[in-house]
Amino acid sequence: MIRKFVVRVNGKEYVVEVEELGAQVQQSVQVSQPTQPVQSTQQVAAGPTQQMQRTSAPSTTPTTPTVPTTPTAPSSSGTSAGAKIVAPMSGVILKILVGEGQKVEYGQKVLILEAMKMENDIVADKPGVIKKILVKEGDNVDTGQIMIELE
Structure with a gap:
């Protein structure tokens, strides 16, 4: 059975699909954005020993630079143009x-x-x-x- 959900995070909407298959449970999550789709799949096998297999598509979204939360030393000129x-x-x-x-x-x-x-x-x-x-x-x-x- 496939179930679809709409999830809102910080004002952005994502469509999520979850699929269940017989004895093996497979959850497939597809997150769609206007620019780049991301897919993640997770399988869990039923039985005395449980195995987990997780695959994810490599993220192609650009990473944002880390911004320090503490101020840096003031510039030697005293003012900063365009800071x-x-x-x-x-x-x-x-x-x-x-x-x-x-x-x-x-x-x-x-x-x-x-x-x-x-x-x-x-x-x-x-x-x-x-x-x-x-x-x-x-x-x-x-x-x-x-x-x-x-x-």
């Missing part, structure tokens, strides 16, 4: 603590991001002036997403 503050993890913007045109210092809190039921202070990793705020309170952000541009 960006990016989300270190996926989450929801709880509060924006700065405004456009405001001067920020190295290590100053600029917004609060909630991820996994924890509040995370996001700080400026370089001094500068807020050029543009690209998010608003209540927005969902993904890892590596640009939230604030500095000049």
Whole structure:
């Protein structure tokens, strides 16, 4: 028997198929995205000794760079032209603590991001002036997403 489910994760929809076959149980999961489908298959044989076989299609989705959660040392020039503050993890913007045109210092809190039921202070990793705020309170952000541009 094949059963289909629609799963929503961070506002994106995925179609999942689960199939059950006789004495052997085979679960086949197909995740479809507009850009790249990913397939995972898992088989479990019934009997006194259980065997598990898992195969996965290699992921061809681009990986996002790891973003440090602690600020780096300020640049020697004192200001940073075109610096960006990016989300270190996926989450929801709880509060924006700065405004456009405001001067920020190295290590100053600029917004609060909630991820996994924890509040995370996001700080400026370089001094500068807020050029543009690209998010608003209540927005969902993904890892590596640009939230604030500095000049």
